[in-house]
Amino acid sequence: MNAWTEHVSAALLGTQRRPPPSLPEAPAGTADPAGRLLDQAALLTVRRRAGLLPGTAEPVAPAPAETAPVVPPEAARRLAQILAGERFRVLPEWLERAAERGYRVPPRLLPDLLEKGRTDRGLRPLIARAAGRRGVWLALRNTDWAYLVAVGEDDAAADPGAWQTGTRGRRVAHLVRLRATDPAAALATLRETWDREPAPDRTVFLATFERGLSAADEEFLEAALDDRGQDVRRIAADLLARLPGSAYGRRMTERARVCLRGEHRTVRHRAQRWIVVEPPAGHDDAMQRDGIPFHAAERIGDRAGWLREVLARTPLATWTELFGMRPMEVVCLPIADAVDHDVHSAKDVHLGWARAAVRQRDAGWARALLKGGVVVDEVEALADLLAVLPAGERDAAAADLIRWVEGHDDLIRTLDRIPGPWTGELADTVVATLLTAARRPDAARFVSRLCRLADERLTPGAVSRLDEITRDHANSWPLTELTETLRFRHHMLEELR
Amino acid sequence: MLGLAPDAPSVKASGTLARPARWSGTGCDEDAVWGTCQGSGKSAYRASVDLSEPAFRCSCPSRKFPCKHALALLLLWSDGPVPEGAPPGWVTEWLTERRARAGRRVASDTAADGARPAGTRDPKTAERREQRVADGVAELDQWLRDQVAHGLAHAERAPYHLWDDVARRLVDAQAGALAGQVRRLASIPRRGADWPQRLLAEYALLRLLTTAFRRRAELPGPLAATVRARIGFTLTHEEVLAGERVRDLWYVAGSSDAEQDRLITRRVLLRGRDTGRSALVLSFAAPGRALDASLVVGDTVDAELAFYPGAQPLRAIVAARHAPPGRRAPRGTTVEELLREHAAALSRDPWLDRWPAVLAGLRLGRAGDDGWHVIDPAGHALPLRTTDPWRLLAVSGGRPLTVAGEWSARGLVPLSAWQEEDGLVIL
Numbered sequence: 001m002n003a004w005t006e007h008v009s010a011a012l013l014g015t016q017r018r019p020p021p022s023l024p025e026a027p028a029g030t031a032d033p034a035g036r037l038l039d040q041a042a043l044l045t046v047r048r049r050a051g052l053l054p055g056t057a058e059p060v061a062p063a064p065a066e067t068a069p070v071v072p073p074e075a076a077r078r079l080a081q082i083l084a085g086e087r088f089r090v091l092p093e094w095l096e097r098a099a100e101r102g103y104r105v106p107p108r109l110l111p112d113l114l115e116k117g118r119t120d121r122g123l124r125p126l127i128a129r130a131a132g133r134r135g136v137w138l139a140l141r142n143t144d145w146a147y148l149v150a151v152g153e154d155d156a157a158a159d160p161g162a163w164q165t166g167t168r169g170r171r172v173a174h175l176v177r178l179r180a181t182d183p184a185a186a187l188a189t190l191r192e193t194w195d196r197e198p199a200p201d202r203t204v205f206l207a208t209f210e211r212g213l214s215a216a217d218e219e220f221l222e223a224a225l226d227d228r229g230q231d232v233r234r235i236a237a238d239l240l241a242r243l244p245g246s247a248y249g250r251r252m253t254e255r256a257r258v259c260l261r262g263e264h265r266t267v268r269h270r271a272q273r274w275i276v277v278e279p280p281a282g283h284d285d286a287m288q289r290d291g292i293p294f295h296a297a298e299r300i301g302d303r304a305g306w307l308r309e310v311l312a313r314t315p316l317a318t319w320t321e322l323f324g325m326r327p328m329e330v331v332c333l334p335i336a337d338a339v340d341h342d343v344h345s346a347k348d349v350h351l352g353w354a355r356a357a358v359r360q361r362d363a364g365w366a367r368a369l370l371k372g373g374v375v376v377d378e379v380e381a382l383a384d385l386l387a388v389l390p391a392g393e394r395d396a397a398a399a400d401l402i403r404w405v406e407g408h409d410d411l412i413r414t415l416d417r418i419p420g421p422w423t424g425e426l427a428d429t430v431v432a433t434l435l436t437a438a439r440r441p442d443a444a445r446f447v448s449r450l451c452r453l454a455d456e457r458l459t460p461g462a463v464s465r466l467d468e469i470t471r472d473h474a475n476s477w478p479l480t481e482l483t484e485t486l487r488f489r490h491h492m493l494e495e496l497r
Numbered sequence: 498m499l500g501l502a503p504d505a506p507s508v509k510a511s512g513t514l515a516r517p518a519r520w521s522g523t524g525c526d527e528d529a530v531w532g533t534c535q536g537s538g539k540s541a542y543r544a545s546v547d548l549s550e551p552a553f554r555c556s557c558p559s560r561k562f563p564c565k566h567a568l569a570l571l572l573l574w575s576d577g578p579v580p581e582g583a584p585p586g587w588v589t590e591w592l593t594e595r596r597a598r599a600g601r602r603v604a605s606d607t608a609a610d611g612a613r614p615a616g617t618r619d620p621k622t623a624e625r626r627e628q629r630v631a632d633g634v635a636e637l638d639q640w641l642r643d644q645v646a647h648g649l650a651h652a653e654r655a656p657y658h659l660w661d662d663v664a665r666r667l668v669d670a671q672a673g674a675l676a677g678q679v680r681r682l683a684s685i686p687r688r689g690a691d692w693p694q695r696l697l698a699e700y701a702l703l704r705l706l707t708t709a710f711r712r713r714a715e716l717p718g719p720l721a722a723t724v725r726a727r728i729g730f731t732l733t734h735e736e737v738l739a740g741e742r743v744r745d746l747w748y749v750a751g752s753s754d755a756e757q758d759r760l761i762t763r764r765v766l767l768r769g770r771d772t773g774r775s776a777l778v779l780s781f782a783a784p785g786r787a788l789d790a791s792l793v794v795g796d797t798v799d800a801e802l803a804f805y806p807g808a809q810p811l812r813a814i815v816a817a818r819h820a821p822p823g824r825r826a827p828r829g830t831t832v833e834e835l836l837r838e839h840a841a842a843l844s845r846d847p848w849l850d851r852w853p854a855v856l857a858g859l860r861l862g863r864a865g866d867d868g869w870h871v872i873d874p875a876g877h878a879l880p881l882r883t884t885d886p887w888r889l890l891a892v893s894g895g896r897p898l899t900v901a902g903e904w905s906a907r908g909l910v911p912l913s914a915w916q917e918e919d920g921l922v923i924l
Contacts, residue, residue: 004694007697008693008694008697011645011648011649011693011697011700012648012649012650012693013648013650014645014646014647014648014649014650015645015646016646016647016648017648032642033646034641034642034643034644034645034646035638035642035704037645038641038642038645038700038701038704038705039701039704039705039708041697041698041700041701042701042702042704042705042847044701045697045698045701045702046702046843046847048906049839049843049905049906050839050840050843050844051840052836052839052906053836054832054833054836054873054877054878054879055864055870055877055878055879055880056864056872056876056877056878057862057863057864057867057870057872057878058862058863058864059860059861059862059872059895060860060861060862060863060890060895061895062894062895062896063894063895063896070918086513106919107891107892107894107918107919108888108891108892108919108922110887110891111885111887111888111891134891134894137894137895138887138890138891141890142887480518484516484518
């Protein structure tokens with residue numbers, strides 16, 4: 001026990017019970033024991049403070065040199081504002097733009113940014129792209145930010161050892177990476193350990209085959225249809241439905257051709273080509289194996305549900321061949337029900353095709369279904385078709401779609417499905433819609449919902465036209481807010497040139 | 498500009514407010530910006546900023562300084578949408594008042610210790626006060642000895658008023674600074690396993706102070722001044738200005754705000770480039786009132802400081818500025834130099850609880866489970882005292898940088914860092 005701790009114990013007990021320890025170097029003073037203890041403690045305290053010696057510590061290894069430049073200072077200031085909570089929803093756009101332009105986040109903002117990624121998984125890949133090598137270096141030192149090491153396109157995912165020894169997340173990252181560069185190698189890698197993987201792992205691993213999917217994967221996927229895991233079977237069937245040339249596709253074609261056939265009818269003395277629909281009469285194990293569930297996910301009859309599923313998984317070339325027509329012509333054919341005239345299968349057929357077009361990424365069919373004006377009461381299905389179109393056509397097609405859709409609710413649901421940025425004709429149409437709605441006093445709720453959708457997606461270029469509307473409706477908070485956000489985004493994107 | 502903000506929520510709030518729609522009657526001229534901000538409710542706040550210092554005023558009740566309205570106004574002004582114009586009455590009034598005050602800064606020595614204008618002191622009053630303080634200090638001395646006689650163990654469960662009662666009596670005895678120190682003691686017990694050590698150290702240093710005060714007649718002049726300041730005797734600006742003055746290029750190393758007894762204290766640390774002197778500029782404000790924002794962290798200011806007298810002068814006021822502030826890399830010391838400087842300062846003023854530090858070439862590192870440390874080029878390490886080392890670590894990237902902060906025997910509290918790539922970073 002040293003002099004200081006002796007004094008502390010004496011003070012804790014009290015000098016009434018224990019006399020103060022002696023300290024020869026202290027000047028002799030009061031006779032009062034408590035006073036003496038305090039005087040000696042003062043001496044020891046100052047001595048301890050003044051006599052402090054430096055210690056030793058192990059320095060952290062320096063971060064690897066960066067390859068990307070830091071964003072310009074104005075952009076850094078704006079990021080600080082966003083991270084502090086201002087218009088926080090634009091953060092993904094900031095990160096994406098910065099990464100696109102080959103910039104990285106300044107180191108001082110990394111802790112705040114990485115903290116956001118803790119709670120928001122959606123941000124993580126974007127953070128990984130913009131955080132630079134300093135980000136990964138920092139994340140390695142704080143377990144809360146370990147996610148960045150897993151998603152980072154750093155050496156971790158490229159490390160061949162990741163597959164043998166990594167966590168599930170690391171292994172998925174490894175597969176995703178490999179599928180992008182060498183799908184066949186990814187297949188071989190997964191094949192090696194497939195039988196030993198538990199079902200939840202098989203599910204997430206198989207899901208990575210979405211990337212780089214080709215006929216080379218067919219055999220493996222076909223075998224996976226007999227997997228013990230239900231989710232594995234479902235994913236295998238969904239993937240096979242994207243491979244039109246497969247045996248799976250031929251089985252579906254067979255089923256589908258029983259359901260749909262062409263027929264010549266004469267209506268008002270004119271010969272017409274009709275499609276006559278007969279939904280599947282029953283469900284069997286083979287259908288189950290190919291991913292057609294007995295109970296439809298939607299609240300429709302069993303037979304209608306099976307019909308939708310079958311068509312959604314049938315190669316679309318089936319119909320152009322069967323009718324000898326182009327997709328646009330097929331879409332416009334009138335549809336009749338074979339037996340029960342009260343049942344309207346037309347909608348099921350169009351929906352089935354729409355889903356098939358999305359799955360098979362068939363732009364011709366997507367265009368035909370959008371132009372044909374069918375399934376308008378299933379606006380989500382139509383909006384999904386937009387993604388299949390070539391980028392140059394999307395805005396115009398989306399604008400057309402918006403003009404067709406009736407009712408504010410459907411409009412919101414449609415726009416909700418169209419990812420940003422909304423530019424060109426689509427932007428014009430949205431602004432025009434806002435203009436019309438802003439004039440109607442009963443549409444305030446719609447304006448507010450539309451503004452909220454538009455603030456992240458509408459091109460900031462629309463701000464000048466919105467300014468005019470906002471001037472006329474100065475008391476509309478959502479419009480003002482939308483204009484302010486667009487202006488904020490405009491400056492933000494300018495700063496990241 | 499956001500470097501002027503007191504904390505992150507203010508930055509956030511000011512961003513939301515910095516939109517033309519929220520403001521009316523905005524305008525600016527060469528000296529000032531002003532405007533009226535629509536608050537969340539019915540209230541509207543008048544905010545104005547004197548651009549020359551900068552100084553802020555706002556009619557809102559916020560305790561933060563500068564408040565979000567003043568910050569938002571500045572943001573708005575820097576973005577451009579503030580038209581030029583002639584200031585309205587309430588702005589000119591404030592500006593004239595400010596200028597007038599700057600002219601005779603004397604009268605209002607920092608609100609801190611209830612100082613009085615110099616003129617009102619007559620010898621009789623001073624004598625009476627001296628006696629009152631002496632009585633109060635003697636009472637404190639008795640109380641300290643009682644605590645130690647009965648044992649510190651009982652402090653573990655003691656209620657707040659054990660300390661507060663003593664502090665109140667010291668306020669009555671007009672020993673304000675001493676009262677504040679006693680009140681702070683209440684937070685020590687039960688906080689960390691080493692609380693008995695810290696409590697004993699504080700009691701012991703207070704006892705040293707009471708003893709020193711009792712024997713003040715025997716002390717050399719500067720030490721007596723130190724003792725009187727720590728008891729609560731204040732000086733007027735004039736008295737300080739008449740004392741030691743040092744002109745240098747002062748690096749504004751860090752700033753921290755703390756609230757006690759409904760008073761916000763801002764501590765700004767300065768380090769002289771050529772003299773190597775450290776200085777501490779305090780400013781005080783009641784909640785909602787203007788805190789001094791004229792020293793911006795990271796700036797280097799060519800100024801003359803007037804130091805408060807004492808055995809180890811540290812507290813100072815800015816007596817004169819000679820040039821607009823600039824930005825340049827600070828000069829730092831090594832760990833060994835800091836410790837030597839600190840020991841020398843303690844030998845002159847044993848009551849110093851923290852000492853300004855600007856350390857160059859520091860790397861960050863860890864010492865076992867003992868947490869984060871800073872390590873200087875010679876390999877000497879000091880513990881960091883912070884719950885959030887991450888920004889410092891991120892900025893360093895594992896490479897050397899200059900760190901400024903406050904050093905005490907419990908560790909270095911980092912306040913700012915300077916590094917080639919990013920320049921200054923406030924921590």
